[in-house]
Amino acid sequence: MSQMRMPRTGITRRTLLSTGAAALATPMLSRRAFAQATELTMLAWYGHAEPDIVAEFEAENNVKFVPKYYTGGDNMLGLISQSPPGTFDVILSDAEYVQALNEAGYVEELDPNDYAIDEYFPEFQNFPGNWSDGKLFSLVTRFGFLGVAYNTDALTEAEASSYNVFWDPKLTGKVGHFDWHLPNLGQMSLLNGNANPYDIDEAAWSAVKDKTMSLRPQIGGFFDYGGTFSSLNDGQMLAFAGIGDWITGVLEKNGAKVRSVIPEEGGLQWSECFSIGKGSTKAELAKKWIQYITSAKGQAKSANMAAYPALIPNQKGWEVLQAENPDEAKRQGMTKDAGNAIDMIREGRIQYRQWPVQQSLEDWNDFWSEYKGA
C-alpha cells in the first residue's frame, strides 16, 4: 500500500506544484498579454468592467479595460472635473447626471445610427436626458426599480407591499436607508400620494418632510452600497428604503432571504447610461464598446451582471436572456407574460428617479442631513 501511495503522492505534489506555479505565473503572463492590448479607461459604478461583463469584448478586440469605480454621481462629476480631458474613454452615469455631463461638456456627441436603438422598447428610444437639442449624448443601457427591500423571514410579501411597513413596530431599529436623499425621499413622496414624486409644491414637500421625520425612530442606520449589502444579508436590517433588486437580487442569488417588491404606492426607476468622454483618443473603440453592451448579446450579459443585476431596455436582449437564462429572466420579470417589467412602466406604477423640480437639490439634500442628524 505504502509503495502504491508513495508515487501517487509524488505525482499529486508535483501536480500541485505545477498548478501553483501556473497560478503564480498567471498574473505575469496575462500582464504581458495586456501590455499589447489597448487600454480603455472606464469611469463607472463597481462591476461594469469586471470580467463577467467585459472579458469577451476584451478578447475580441484586444482591449484591456482600466476601470475607475466611483461611489456616486457627484463623486463621478468631481473626478471628471479634476482630471484632464480625455482621461476617461467610457463614462457610465446615472440618468440624473447625464444632463450635467452634457452641460459641462464632459461627453462627446454620439451618432444615433451607430446603435441599435430601434431594438429598444419605445419608452427608452427617446430617453430623457440622453438627447439634447435633437443630438444624442448618451445611451441608456440598463435600469431597475426601487421599492421595499425586505427580509423574507421577517415580513411577508403582502406586508412589504406598502411603504407603511417601515413604520411597523416590529421593525424598530431594523429599517435601513440607502444613504442618498433622492430615492428615499422619492419613496416618501410616493407614499404621500404624489403622482409625480419629484414635482411637488411647497405644501406637499413640507408634508413629505413631516412624514419622513416620523420614520426617524425606526431607523437603524444609513448605509452606502457595500454597507447595504452586508447589513441586509446578515439580518442586521430587516427592511430597506431606497433600494431594489439591484441589491437584493445579488443577495437572493447568494441564498440570502431577502427580496424587493414594488409596493402598491408605486416604485421608482434608476437608469444607467453610457457616454464617450470628451477628448478621448480612443473614441472609436469606446463607440465599439457601447455598441457591444447595448446589442442584444451585451444586454443579456448586462442583465445578469455579477455585481448587480438590472433590467435592460433592448427587446432583443430580453429574447436572448429568455433563451440563455430563463430563470433570471423570470426572476427579474423580463418575460413575455403580462405584468412583466415593461408592463409595470406602462401601467404607470413606476416613476423616474430625477432631480426635484420645484425645490432646489440643496433643499432636499439639506433636509436629508437634518433627518440623519435628528
Next chain:
Amino acid sequence: MSDRDTASINRNRAVDVALKAYIVLGYAFVFAPIAASFVFSLNSDRFPSIPLGEFSLEWYKAVASDPLVWQGLRNTLFVGVTVGVIATALGFGAAYTDYRYKFFGKQVYLALALIPPTIPVVILGLAMLAYLSRISLSGNALSVIIAHVVICAPFAMAIIRLRLSQMDPDLEAAAWNLGASEWAAMRHVIVPFTMPAILGALFITMAVSFDEFAIAWFVSGLNETLPVKVLGFLQGQVSPRINAIGTFVFVTSMTLVILAQILLTGRGAQIRPSADE
C-alpha cells in the same frame, strides 16, 4: 510600615500576573480582527457568517488572477518605501531643527511640520487633487507620494523629536568641545542616538502610507494603490476578497517585520536600557 511592605510584595506578584494578562488581552483585541479576516478569507461563503462554510481558496484565486490587484500591490510597495524614506528624512530634519534652534517664526515652522495629519483626509484629498491637477502632477504614483509625504513627515518628526527630547543637551556640545565639527557630531552623536527612532519612524511612515486610502483614492487616478482597491471592494460589492487581500498583506508584512527583527536584534539590545541597570 513593614506590614505594608510584605503586603506590597504579595500584591506585586498578583499585579504582575494581572498586568501580563492585560497585555495578552490587549494583543487579543488588536489581533482578533486580523485573525478573523484570515479565517474568513479561507471560507467559501460570499458573505461571512457563523457557522463557517467550506474551506476554499477561491477568494485568493479571484485576487491573484486580477491583474489590477497586482498592479495595486506594486504601486503600494513603491509608494510606501519611497514615502517612508523621504518622510523620515524630512521629519528628522524638522525634529532636529526644533530640538536645536530657536528662531523667529519657529511656531509657524512647527505648525507646518505638525498640522498635516490633522486635516481630514477627505478634504485634503480633494484639495490635493484640485491643486496637483493644476500643476499637472495628478493621477499617478508621484502624486500619491507627494501627498503621503505631506501627512507622513509629521509622524516621523514627532517620533524622532520624542527621542531627541530624551537626549542630554550637553552631549552634542561636548562633542563640539572635543573638536568635532557639527557634521561629525551629527554623524557620531545625534544619528546613533536617534537611530531607534529613525527606524521606528521609517516603519510607521511606511505603514501609514501602506494603509492610506482616502487621499490616494483622489490623487491616484487610474493608478490605484491596494488600499484604494480594498476601499472599492468595501464600498462596492462587499466580498471576502477584502479578507484575502488583507491576509496576503498581513503575511507579507509579518515576514518583513520578523526579518527586520532578526536583522536588528543585536543593535536593538544595546539601545534599550535594561531594567536592572
Next chain:
Amino acid sequence: MRRPLTLYGLTFSLPLLIWQLLFFVFPLVFLVALSFWTVKNFRMQPDFDTVNWVTIYGRSVFWQAYGTTLAMAAFASALVSILAFPCAYAIAFKLSDNARRWAVFLMVIPFFTSYLVRVYSWQIFLSDAGIINVMLGWIGLGPYGLLNTVGATMIGYLTLTFPLVVLLQLFSLVFIDRTLIEAAHNLRCGRLRTVFEVIVPSARVGLVIAALFAFILCFGDFVSPIYLGGGDPTTLSILITDTTKSGQQWPRAAVIALTMIGTLLVVAFAAVRFAYKGRTK
C-alpha cells in the same frame, strides 16, 4: 545651545519647509479660496461669496455634528489612553528585554494590515448573527444589537488608535530614568503613587502626544462611524461626505473642513504646550 541658522542648520530645516509649503500650504490656501467659491449646476465657479460660511454656520445640524464629533473623539482618546496605559506600562516594566522587543514588533504589525480590512472584520464580530452574538448564544444570552451603535464606532476608533497609542506611550516609558523609580521605592512611595507621581509625570510628553494623535485620528475618521456606527449619529466627516454628495458642494465641505482644521489646531497646540510645560530647553 541655541545658535543662528547656518548652512548646516538649513540643510536640516529647509527640505520639510519647502515640501510642506509647496504641497501642503498651497493646496490649503486653495481650500480657503474654494470656501468662497459658488456652485451652479454642479460646476464650481471662482467667486468671493460668504454664502457657504453663512449657510453652514447657520445650520443646527452642523453644530450638532460638531458637538458629537468633538465629544466622541475626546472620549475615544481618553478611553484609548486609559486602556493602553496598563498595557504599555506592563510591556515597559514587566517584560524581559527580549519579550519587550517582540511585543513592540507585534504591535507594529497592525499598522501593516489595512484599517479597512480590520473594520470589515469587526462587522463579522459585531453583527446580530456575528461571532460575539453566536458565542453569547451558547451561554443563552443575546442577541444584542452591537453593530451600528456608538459603541461599535468606539471599537473602530480603538482599532485605529490603540496600537499607535501603546507604542507612543511605551516609547516614553521605556526611556524613563530607572533611578527615579528606584528612588521613589527607596522613599517608600507606594506602587500606585509611584505610577502617578513619578512615572506619569516623567512620561507626560509621550502620553499627551499619544492622546493627541488618537484625538486627531478619531476626529477626522469616516470609516468607523460609517461602517461600524451605521452612519448614525452624523459626525463631521460624514457631514463632509454628505455635503459633497449632492450638487458638488465642495465649497461648503471646505467650510466644514476649515472649521475642523481650526479646532484641531487649537487642541494640538494646547496639548503640545501642556506636554512640554515646565521643561527647560
